[in-house]
Amino acid sequence: MSKNLVIVESPAKAKTIEKFLGKDFRVESSFGHISDLPSRELGVDVEGDFKPKYEVSKDKRDVVKKLKDLAKKAEIVWLASDEDREGEAIAWHLAEVLNLEKSKTKRIVFHEITKSAIERAVANPRSIDYHLVDAQQARRVLDRIVGYELSPVLWRKVKGGLSAGRVQSVAVRLIVEREREIKEFNPVASFRVDAEFSTSDGKRFKAKLPKNFTSRQEAEDFLDIVLSADFSVSNLEKKPVKKSPAPPFTTSTLQQEAARKLGFSVSRTMSNAQRLYEAGLITYMRTDSVNLSDEARNGAQVAITNNYGDVYSNPRNYKGKSKGAQEAHEAIRPTNFENQSVNAERDQARLYELIWKRAIASQMSEASLERTNVKIAINGDRPVAQNFVANGEVITFDGFLKVYLEGTDTEEEEQSGLLPDLSVNDALDSVFISATERFTRPPARYTEASLVKKLEELGIGRPSTYAPTISTIQNRNYIEKGTVDGTERHYIQLLAEGGSVKESTLTERVGSDKGKLVPTDIGMIVTDFLVNNFESILDYNFTARVEENFDDIADGKEDWRSMMKDFYKGFHPQVEDVKENAERESGERVLGVDPVSGRQVSVRLGRFGPMVQIGTVDEEEKPQFASLSPDQQLSSITFEEAMDLFKLPKSLGHYKEDEVEVNNGRYGPYVRYGKKFVSLPKGVDPLGVDLDDAIVYIKEKEKADAPIYSYQGLDVTKGKGRFGPFIKWNNLFINVNKKYDWDNLSESDIVTLIEDKIQKEKEKLIHDWPEAGIRIEKARWGRHNIIKGKQKVELPKTVDVSEMTLEQAIAELDKAAPKKKTTRKKATKKKN
Template sequence: MAKNLVIVESPAKAKTIEKFLGKDFKVESSFGHIADLPSKELAVDVEGDFKPKYIVPRDKKALVKSLKALADKADTVWLASDEDREGEAIAWHLAEELKLDESKIKRIVFHEITKSAILKAIENPRKINYNLVNAQQARRVLDRLVGYELSPVLWKKVKGGLSAGRVQSVSVRLIVEREREIQGFKSAPSFRVDAEFVGDEGKAFKAKLPKNIETLDEAKSFLEKNIGAGFKISDLTKKPAKKQPAAPFTTSTLQQEASRKLYFPVAKTMNVAQRLYEAGLITYMRTDSVNLSDEAKSAAQKEIKASFGEKYSKPRNFKGKSKGAQEAHEAIRPTDISRHSIDIDRDQSRLYELIWKRTIASQMSDAELERTNVRIEASTHDQEFTANGEMIKFDGFLKVYLEGTDNEDEEQEGMLPNLRKGENLKNNFITATERFTRAPARYTEASLVKKLEELGIGRPSTYAPTISTIQQRNYVEKGTIEGVERKYKMLSLKKEALSEKTLSEVVGSDKGKLVPTDIGMIVNDFLVENFKTILDYNFTAKVEQDFDDIAEGNEKWTEILRDFYKDFHPKVKDVEKNAERESGERILGEHPDTGRTILVRLGKFGAMAQIGAPDDEEKQFASLRPDQQLNTITLEEALDLFKLPRKLGEFDQQEVEVNNGRFGPYVRYGKTFISLPKGMDPLEVTMETAKELIEEKKKADAPIAFYEEKPVQKGVGRFGPFIKWDNMFINVSKKYNFDDLSQNDIETLIEDKLKKEREKLLRDWPSEGIRVEKARWGRFNVIKGKTKVELPKTTDVDKLTLEEVKAMVDKKAPAKKSTRKKTSKK
């Protein structure tokens, strides 16, 4: 038995570290937290000192037992979880739950998983930092208090199954407020004037009026003034300029840049970065620091000189926004800066290269530019055109990397030809194009992270789970907003002739931006109305500062919680008792035939339209379509919903109708339901269209082959393309042509699946319907029907008896409800 037990939180990290330590060290994983607050109770002593009641979840009990057995035999237990507050809490839980003697514990931290970093950490152990543990406890308990007390209020006052959270609710508020800014925005027109000129060299370049013209008549008048005009350069200035590289990545800037350049969702960025870190390829990926170690700067300098030359090297330090104890030692960088790229999977390779480029660029010379400004005068009026150009005289860091931007309207300055002051110019054309002011842009995941960071809300470790949570809760979705056509005017002056034409453009379309749902808006409005403090941006940022103060040992976490709870709890009780129920109800008008009230509101199964006031005895209801929202639907659109269902007739002796349901519009053919393609209006579906959809459905459901005389079907589900055989779903990987699967492909897929199922099967009692299978992480499960029992890791499967496994199943299986009717006693 090894004298030293090292416990980390992930198996991948354990595998990497094990390579660097000798035979005297055994490295095990805790698979994250081994203890947490139970899900079905508050588990916080709000009457006393706010002490949380932690438990070991059922799925971790066997692991904890195994780790305790290993720890009891070891001379020293090295707690090597991550160096942030979360990691410190994991180390503390391990010490508590494994009942480790303090003399045996050595806490080690490292910013990268390399041999030198691990050995250095072993040489410099420390004790568990209880200030960091308490900061994490304060966050966990405060978030539990907010979520556990607010969520039941939402169930009573809005809709069942909802949840609230300190950071998630503020994030939803940002998105809702932006959406309302967009809906309330009034676009104002003006005319942008552009011109094209040619100088002595014969090269054309663009110029424009610095200020737009407000009306069509004024634009027309201006163009008329240019008929017969001569043009020359009245002024030309050239100024040297410098552009500096961006700082190395922090967690939030990595999330933003990976979104802009790689189109990664925030959660994916963190998942890929975690894998790179655990493989020892990058430093720790949860950090607010923009610092690089002296060793890293020296390595970068050496690499820049070797790859690009001496003049490209400029070592520098960056100053970030200090977050106190939360700031880690370094920015995110490659552990080996001489390694430009890696050959793993595509996502890891692309993110690694982005991190490498940003790190190298941060230590490179400034780019040297020459910015040119040209002013052009006309002989017939006193308004001047301007042209701006930018020339790179020395590329510096731009040779490697340029930071992305969230500004969709940002114009890149181009090159200008050689020009001189007083030079006469030929005008090719002048246009005046009607342009409209644009509403604020919806948040992307990247721009939301940027805004949260600016407001001081949350910390690096919270951004990805927060953004995932608000989408999973259906408060926010990545919308696909269809644009609308808009007409605009364009005036042109060319060869001394003035022309006017009307053009069209599609505006307002948005893809992949964060859009609040009906339920998101309703929940937000209710919380803002009744819990202003919790939803206040300054309060949320102040809480983060309190956590930082706790981590630095400047505040007692229990006092901060007590100050918060003494006002929060009474407010919850007051709202629960006195607040009005919130349904997002909106009256649209009256029915044109009956005069009855038409309104929309949130119902049990989602957003719906209603004919009849709330106190009417007879009301009619219709679900809103997925592309409709309570706050934007019109009276006409609501009335159309009541034209459904529409009976279309019969096809193959089955009734056919079109209707709208919870999951959108569909065609019903007998007992078969066929969703309408996106964008198809159910009111315009004809019998011919319905027949085409029915035939397509029949074709899709028809067997594509047979195996052992049983049909094989194919389809596309949540996890991609699959085939179905004998009630077994088999994923089809990209190495197969899913559109043209051969009989051989199908047989291979089925046989491989059967082989895997046989390999998983360890013991089998067919007459009892009981089997023992391999599970993940070296575990075993006993399975009978829908009942699954996880065996302790130390179980000897070969020695299990039928009686033992039946007892396990009987203990786990839910008791059957009695079917006997109660009889009243007389």
């Protein structure tokens, strides 16, 4: 038995650490937190000292039992969870639940999983930092209270099944307010003037007027003047400038840059960064520090000198601007700068390369540039107040730009290039001069990256909270990723060329929300209700102050229970008041009056989602209802669009003796043919579909569903699902990856796909008891499932299934089976 038991929170981390420790060490995983607040009750003593009621969750009981047994036999237990507040709380819970003796328990932390870092940690253990534990408890308890008390208010006043959260609700508010700014925005047109000039030796370059014209008439008058004008260089300035590299990544800047350059969502970035960290390839990925250790700067200097030469090396350190940044921590960087790339999955390899480039560039020399500014005079019969301006930029020494340039969230202007050799008073010829109509733009919708940036600027949340916050508000359907490519808009261009002015009409695409964060109706309604009734909780400054309180608790400057008491004594009475006295919120808008019945037409949030309603509940005749389509919103639907919804379902006729109708459903418009449903293509208006159109869609669906092959006497069909294209055979769904030509699958392709799937299914099978209809299969993440009919039970990773018997499998199934609820009917007496 090993003398030392090391407990980490992740199996992958355990596997990496095990390589660096000797035979006297055994490394085990707690699989994250082993205890938490109960799921079915508040679990906090709000009447007393706010003591949390922690309990070991069912899926962790086997883990706890195993760790307890190992801890009893070990001489020393090393708690090696992550070095942040969450990791400190995990270490504390382990010490408490496993009943570890202080004399045989040591806490170690490291910001990278390398041999030297692990050895240093073991040589310098410490005790559990209870200030960090208290900070984590304060966050957990406060967020539990806010969510647990606000959510029932939403159920009563808005709609059942809703929930609220301290940080999540503020993030939704940002997105809702931005959407309303966009809706209220009125674009203003102006005319931008661009030109192209040529020198006496025929070299061309571009220039522009620094100020736009506010009207078409002004633009036309200007072009009339320049048609007969001459042009010359009136002023020329050259000045050297330096460009400095960006600091190495923090959690939020990594999330932003991975979104810009790799197209990663925040959760995708953090998932891959976690795996790189656990494999010992990068330092800890939850940090708000831009510092690099001396060891890291030295390693970067050696790599830069070896790869690019001494002149490119410029070791430096950075100071973070983030409030509460923990400067003792390090920025995110490679653990070994000699490795420019790693042998890992594609996403991990791409993210690693981004981290390597950013960290290396931060230690490289500044780039030297020469910036040229040229003013071009307009010499004609009529004076002109403005000059054309041309800018050029030449890199005289690339420095860090040899490796990396930081991206931006906004659409960048075309980069200035090299200008020809010019001198003051040089005559120039105009190749063309154009006046193009441009429109002011509304504020941009948030992307995941720009939302993270805004939350950080406001001091809301911390590095570990951004990814779960954005995932949560999407999962709750408060926001969604936009899918609209935008609409076409016409604009005018006036072109002065060849002695005359020509007019042309061009088009551009505007209003795209593809990939942007767009609030849903329910997101807007919940936000309005919370802002109207709990303004302090939704206040940006309040949320930021709470984060500062957590920081003070972590530093030992504030008592977490006192903070909770101060918060709760104002919060709870407000909740009770709103619960009793606030009006219901449904987002109702009255659109007009039905011309046929004379009844009110309105839209509001109903039990099953947004809907339009003719009539009111106060009238004798029952109201009529129709659901909004997925691309319609309560805040913007028109009276005409709302009335059109009552034309559905619409009968179109018959096809092959079955009735055909078109309708709008929960997942969008569709054609029903007998008992079959055919979704309409995106953007197709169901009211514009006639019988001929419907028959085309039906035939396309029949063709898509028709067997494409027969294997072992069973049909093979193809389709496209949530995870991409697939073929279906014998109730097996088989994904078709990109190496196959999906539209032209050959017989050999189909046979290969099926046989590979059959082989994988065989490899998954651990035990099979056909007589009992029970089998055990491999599942994801090294776990196993026991399957009987439609019942599937996932076993904890700690359960050894290699020698499990049928009786044991049945016992596991019985243990997981839902318990039958017994109910008692209360006797009621009728009163006369």
